[in-house]
Amino acid sequence: MSDLTKEHIQAFKHDGFAIVRGFYNDQEMAQISRWVDEVQAYPDAPGKYQRYYEDSLAEPGRRLLNRMENFSPYHEGFAQLFCKSKLEKAISELFGEPAVLFKEKINFKFPGGDGFKPHQDHQAGWWEYNSLCITALICIDEANKENGCLEIVPGKHKIGMFKEWAPLGEDEMKEMAFISCPTQPGDMIFFDSFTPHGSQPNLTDKQRRLLFVTYNRLSEGDARERYYEDKRKNYPQDCEREEGKEYVFRV
Template sequence: MTVQVQFERTTPLTEEQIAQYKEDGFIIIKGGCSDDLIHTFNAHIHAIRSSDEMPDWAKPKKGKEFIDDNDRFSVRLFNPHLHDGFSLQMMKLPIVRGSLAQLLGDEATGVQSMYFYKEPNSPGQAAHQDYYYIRNEPNSLTATWIAMEQVNEENGCLWVIPGSHKLGVLSHGAVKNLQEHEAWTDEVEDVDLSKEIPVIMDQGDILIFDSLLIHSSTRNRSNRWRRSYVCHYIRHDSKIEREDLKRKISLV
């Protein structure tokens, strides 16, 4: 039996959507993932983290240190695509590959993945630009943020400043509001954060945004989780500085 593999690249974005991305620095693909796919992936990640024989790569850790087992479902799962086939395929979704190629003008490659839990009452991350943490040249860094359930202001959605990607690379300093945000990150400086707007998403929606877009998240004030799968990509011809992210994953 011959197995056929489909390598043809899709072009899911309209000219209007591409123009909106260039203007705002972000775009939402509504219903980019089916409910079945979302439920299956959530259950898969839960099975990994709930296993009595959890592999070392999946254990909750901060920095290089493993932390308490009670944090199985609070600490993000970092770079699962390097170890888990399902996570890898979620990074390589055809709708993502096609959209990124349209926005970047050529094939993208994956460099990082993170599965976030964001349990009730957990804090968010202060306003920042992804390029500050992941330097690459020429800069083509782009993020996809898949909503693994409904996301709104109550359970700590993202907030963005439309058009802020046009400001260039900005300075970052200490986090100011430690009641709202994690202390271990940095916060963009000299920017009017009152211009931030909430990014409301339904389960399965895919947010794509530029690495220079100013964005943040708020504390989860609900009794619901706010799970998400976030991947970062660069164009195949860009070079990344961080040693731990130098491995490029083809999306083909």
């Protein structure tokens, strides 16, 4: 059994997400935070982990590290945290069957970092690899309304997917009520890949880092390597891009 209660599992099924306070204790979080610092300091490296940048909203012309993906193969601590762990057990319990790691990313959201438009994760081409994913948000730094915490819509996961490769439009969001979900380090939010969510910019003077770890059902296969091979071709990290070519982040 995992650290989930019946109430967590019922909330996940009913709302499409569940908040678990203190999933990791202070000692565990101190270690996880150190690991985030370590991979955050990794240099840009073509052909390895993937690092993406954005323009600062606060300082025109300045580029900020926006997010980092595919880093667990290059960090033993994260590899152990994601696989054969209490996190994987919790995800498997929500699926009702064994889970396998699909992808991972850190959204850094430094001061001046932009938010994320409301969307469903599955809209980003995930249907090509599986029918459903569950993501665990692990709070690294305090997240609140001021620095752009997760905002999520309960119950709409049951509708299924809206448009492919496009954020949610105004008409689609008319009947959606987004709920702000402030979190403290060690808190976890589990949500499925059809649950609408987004976040606001960080206009404070402190960074707001959140770790997102995504799994699919093991019965649908391990598509991780294929996913990241495709992503490297279709939306390469900044240090792998062709000069003069424009790249657009869609979802």
